[in-house]
Amino acid sequence: MDGKCLDEWIRMSYDSDFSLRCGEKLSQLFSMHLGSLQSDQRDFQTWVGPEDNVRHAESFLQAPGKLQASANEVLRVEGRSVADSASLVEQFEKAVGVCLQKSQGLHHPRCAGHQVPASLPLAGWFDALTSITNQVQGVYEMGPWSVAVERAVLNQVGVELGFEAGNFGALVTSGGSLANLTALLAARHAQFPEVWEKGTESRGIQPVVVVHEDAHYCIERAIGVMGLGTNQLVRVAVDDQRRMCVQALNHVLNDLQQRRIPVLAVVSVAGSTACGAFDSLPEVARVCDRYGVWLHVDAAHGGALGFSESHRSKLDGLELADSVVVDAHKMLFVPAVCAMLFFKEPENQFAAFDQNAPYLFDPSEPTLARYDNAVVTLECTKRASAIGLWGVWSIFGKAFFGALIDRVITRASELFQRLEQADDFEVWGRPECNIVLFSYRGNSLDREGRTWDEAFQLRLRRRLLEMGRGYLTQTKVAGRLYLRATIMNPMMTEYDLDHLLDEIRQAASEIQQPVKGAF
Numbered sequence: 001m002d003g004k005c006l007d008e009w010i011r012m013s014y015d016s017d018f019s020l021r022c023g024e025k026l027s028q029l030f031s032m033h034l035g036s037l038q039s040d041q042r043d044f045q046t047w048v049g050p051e052d053n054v055r056h057a058e059s060f061l062q063a064p065g066k067l068q069a070s071a072n073e074v075l076r077v078e079g080r081s082v083a084d085s086a087s088l089v090e091q092f093e094k095a096v097g098v099c100l101q102k103s104q105g106l107h108h109p110r111c112a113g114h115q116v117p118a119s120l121p122l123a124g125w126f127d128a129l130t131s132i133t134n135q136v137q138g139v140y141e142m143g144p145w146s147v148a149v150e151r152a153v154l155n156q157v158g159v160e161l162g163f164e165a166g167n168f169g170a171l172v173t174s175g176g177s178l179a180n181l182t183a184l185l186a187a188r189h190a191q192f193p194e195v196w197e198k199g200t201e202s203r204g205i206q207p208v209v210v211v212h213e214d215a216h217y218c219i220e221r222a223i224g225v226m227g228l229g230t231n232q233l234v235r236v237a238v239d240d241q242r243r244m245c246v247q248a249l250n251h252v253l254n255d256l257q258q259r260r261i262p263v264l265a266v267v268s269v270a271g272s273t274a275c276g277a278f279d280s281l282p283e284v285a286r287v288c289d290r291y292g293v294w295l296h297v298d299a300a301h302g303g304a305l306g307f308s309e310s311h312r313s314k315l316d317g318l319e320l321a322d323s324v325v326v327d328a329h330k331m332l333f334v335p336a337v338c339a340m341l342f343f344k345e346p347e348n349q350f351a352a353f354d355q356n357a358p359y360l361f362d363p364s365e366p367t368l369a370r371y372d373n374a375v376v377t378l379e380c381t382k383r384a385s386a387i388g389l390w391g392v393w394s395i396f397g398k399a400f401f402g403a404l405i406d407r408v409i410t411r412a413s414e415l416f417q418r419l420e421q422a423d424d425f426e427v428w429g430r431p432e433c434n435i436v437l438f439s440y441r442g443n444s445l446d447r448e449g450r451t452w453d454e455a456f457q458l459r460l461r462r463r464l465l466e467m468g469r470g471y472l473t474q475t476k477v478a479g480r481l482y483l484r485a486t487i488m489n490p491m492m493t494e495y496d497l498d499h500l501l502d503e504i505r506q507a508a509s510e511i512q513q514p515v516k517g518a519f
């Protein structure tokens with residue numbers, strides 16, 4: 001390849017005017033994309049299998065600059081090479097267009113799949129700042145403003161959750177899974193500080209972690225990662241609304257105490273992944289307190305309810321927890337990933353990673369070290385991920401988040417009502433937040449002699465997804481499979497709910513129904 005050409009591309013890549021033109025193009029294309037999703041002119045997604053997609057993505061790498069012959073990209077002007085920026089912008093446009101076209105349309109009105117929000121475009125633009133200025137945080141001096149933004153957000157969110165202002169520990173890390181692991185590491189360090197150096201078996205006895213029956217899989221994974229052994233996970237039974245049964249918890253802890261088995265932590269949930277159940281935290285906290293056990297609340301999904309006047313009571317007692325995880329990239333509607341971890345005791349913030357890295361931390365400035373993220377998070381180079389939340393909050397205020405949350409929860413309860421009234425659906429239970437579980441049962445006319453079993457529900461879900469007409473997930477509760485709608489788009493309307501149900505009916509009628517057996 002022509003060395004001059006590469007030199008010219010390097011110059012162009014860093015050129016502020018070229019950057020401006022790419023940025024304008026991106027914002028234009030995204031706006032069109034958003035508009036077409038919201039107005040339902042576009043399917044929520046065009047389904048393509050993974051192999052075909054990988055091949056397609058690879059084709060861009062194998063034939064870069066396919067749009068034009070590379071010779072055309074460098075024009076000779078008075079003996080100098082000048083990269084043809086117009087054609088580069090054109091290529092950028094083409095690549096961005098493919099990315100948008102191939103992306104999952106989270107802003108589509110019938111997308112009710114995972115706990116991933118139709119993120120606020122404004123939050124996305126703030127988040128883009130992190131990428132284009134490459135602010136990272138290991139120590140304060142690497143990204144003073146982004147560290148400050150993150151601290152400010154944590155200070156305020158902690159208070160919304162009920163912690164005492166200025167008197168709790170907190171950090172931001174890459175996702176709820178990592179935040180949960182960090183919390184359990186801190187819980188271990190608080191009780192068994194020697195383990196960090198001597199390993200898990202230094203006491204000759206392994207602690208157990210007592211968890212909500214429907215705890216997110218990342219809890220079990222954390223226990224595995226920590227070397228405790230996943231056999232050390234003890235599940236506590238739940239009641240008929242899938243809330244941790246407090247009597248069962250008491251029984252378990254009592255039994256462990258009798259047997260002198262140490263408990264590393266109790267993991268309770270505020271907004272379970274499967275169905276959005278909220279444990280009764282004051283009662284759970286009282287039992288943990290009785291046995292002197294660390295209470296960790298996984299509020300990755302439901303912690304955001306602290307912003308809602310109407311729904312914050314579901315988090316009553318959260319302030320009694322030793323540690324709490326809240327994902328901002330779920331019901332605070334910012335792009336992934338931004339997970340917050342809070343500690344009731346400020347010093348526990350420093351407990352998880354009991355380590356010194358002399359090249360990072362400047363001993364002449366010990367107070368600054370309190371702002372060094374690398375001390376408190378697993379990450380060294382850490383993305384500055386709180387800016388979306390900070391930016392939106394700075395413009396609209398905190399009540400705005402409460403309003404967004406109220407909307408999705410209201411929509412979920414409207415969906416519940418519709419499902420309850422419809423004779424061709426069966427709904428699992430009244431939603432506590434924005435997650436609704438149900439099955440399709442067929443209408444009374446064609447119910448005779450047909451079965452709407454779990455295999456049918458799965459085929460129905462796939463059909464909907466592959467046709468791009470709507471998105472649901474599936475889950476199992478008490479061993480039974482359900483379709484699961486998670487309302488994560490505050491712009492979804494009641495009309496969209498009706499439309500979604502109609503699409504499900506349509507998809508059901510299209511797939512061949514098994515005729516044997518009755519339900």
Ligand SMILES: *Cc1c(COP(=O)(O)O)cnc(C)c1O
Nearest residue numbers: 175176177216273298300301327
């Ligand atoms: C989503 C979720 C997690 C995992 O968080 P990530 O940010 O996806 O890593 C953990 N616990 C609960 C209850 C969740 O809903």
